[in-house]
Amino acid sequence: MVSLLLQPWPWWLSGILIGLTVPFLYLVAGKGFGISTSLRHIGAACTPNAPFEYLNKHNWRGGTWNLIFIGGIVLGGFIATRFLSAETVEFLPASYYSAGGALRLLAGGVLVGFGTRYAGGCTSGHAITGISNLNWPSLVATIFFFVGGLLVTWGIGSLLF
Amino acid sequence: MQTNNTFSTRAYGGILLIGLYFGILLVKSEVVRWQRVHDMFLFKEVHMYGVISVAIVVGALSMLLIKRLEVKDMQQKPIVYEPKPFHKGVIFGGMIFGMGWAITGACPGPIYAQIGAGEWLAVLTFIGAMVGMYLYAWLKPHLPH
Numbered sequence: 199m200v201s202l203l204l205q206p207w208p209w210w211l212s213g214i215l216i217g218l219t220v221p222f223l224y225l226v227a228g229k230g231f232g233i234s235t236s237l238r239h240i241g242a243a244c245t246p247n248a249p250f251e252y253l254n255k256h257n258w259r260g261g262t263w264n265l266i267f268i269g270g271i272v273l274g275g276f277i278a279t280r281f282l283s284a285e286t287v288e289f290l291p292a293s294y295y296s297a298g299g300a301l302r303l304l305a306g307g308v309l310v311g312f313g314t315r316y317a318g319g320c321t322s323g324h325a326i327t328g329i330s331n332l333n334w335p336s337l338v339a340t341i342f343f344f345v346g347g348l349l350v351t352w353g354i355g356s357l358l359f
Numbered sequence: 360m361q362t363n364n365t366f367s368t369r370a371y372g373g374i375l376l377i378g379l380y381f382g383i384l385l386v387k388s389e390v391v392r393w394q395r396v397h398d399m400f401l402f403k404e405v406h407m408y409g410v411i412s413v414a415i416v417v418g419a420l421s422m423l424l425i426k427r428l429e430v431k432d433m434q435q436k437p438i439v440y441e442p443k444p445f446h447k448g449v450i451f452g453g454m455i456f457g458m459g460w461a462i463t464g465a466c467p468g469p470i471y472a473q474i475g476a477g478e479w480l481a482v483l484t485f486i487g488a489m490v491g492m493y494l495y496a497w498l499k500p501h502l503p504h
Contacts, residue, residue, distance in 0.1 A: 270378015307487020
């Protein structure tokens with residue numbers, strides 16, 4: 199049992215437990231499960247006088263719950279790898295530990311930050327919470343997450359990876 | 360904007376625990392691994408599709424129950440989903456995010472879980488994501504919405 203716990207968990211179990219994050223957050227906080235908004239809260243909190251309305255008119259304190267949630271994710275990542283994994287978890291392929299890899303992560307990160315904010319959500323806010331609530335724009339967003347990912351992977355994937 | 364934004368210490372504690380729970384799941388489900396994301400986009404395995412689809416079904420059933428039973432949250436407020444509206448950014452932004460997801464192997468949740476797990480390269484992904492957010496903040500008035 200314990201040794202099974204320390205292995206990667208099967209997709210169906212992971213899916214059930216991840217899906218439960220939606221009602222858990224609603225029951226405790228009355229909030230929709232979403233993560234990419236945290237980037238905006240952090241920006242508004244760190245640079246309240248940034249010359250952009252998106253940040254200087256944003257009440258990040260209203261997102262305190264979200265930042266605490268993110269803090270939990272960081273802790274969870276630590277606990278899961280330190281105490282709940284039999285083997286070292288390989289997050290990134292070996293080729294990313296290089297100057298080129300660092301550059302790819304930085305550039306890819308820019309696309310993640312820009313794209314999620316432009317789309318108004320990511321995998322959690324749009325794909326899971328949005329579709330769960332039968333919000334059709336979220337389905338459109340999710341389809342285009344895949345369009346973008348497939349374009350890169352099949353288009354220039356052989357050059358990048 | 361939102362009706363209720365401050366919580367009791369107990370509620371904040373609960374939120375932290377849910378974050379912890381989700382962070383552990385991101386790692387144990389391997390959704391945080393670049394290889395899993397890559398194999399998803401290559402249609403090599405069902406793993407990621409399975410995780411995301413089951414999560415959506417469980418989320419949808421939960422929402423159905425919450426609505427049917429008119430469940431209230433810990434603050435005794437009714438639970439209401441705030442719909443995310445459609446605009447052109449859903450398409451363009453969605454596509455741009457998908458590209459970044461394929462390159463970094465991480466959507467925003469996993470970036471935080473990777474950092475917590477001590478994967479220091481993920482700090483670069485995070486810095487990039489912050490730059491991307493600032494870029495959006497700057498360009499927002501000129502982008503089609």
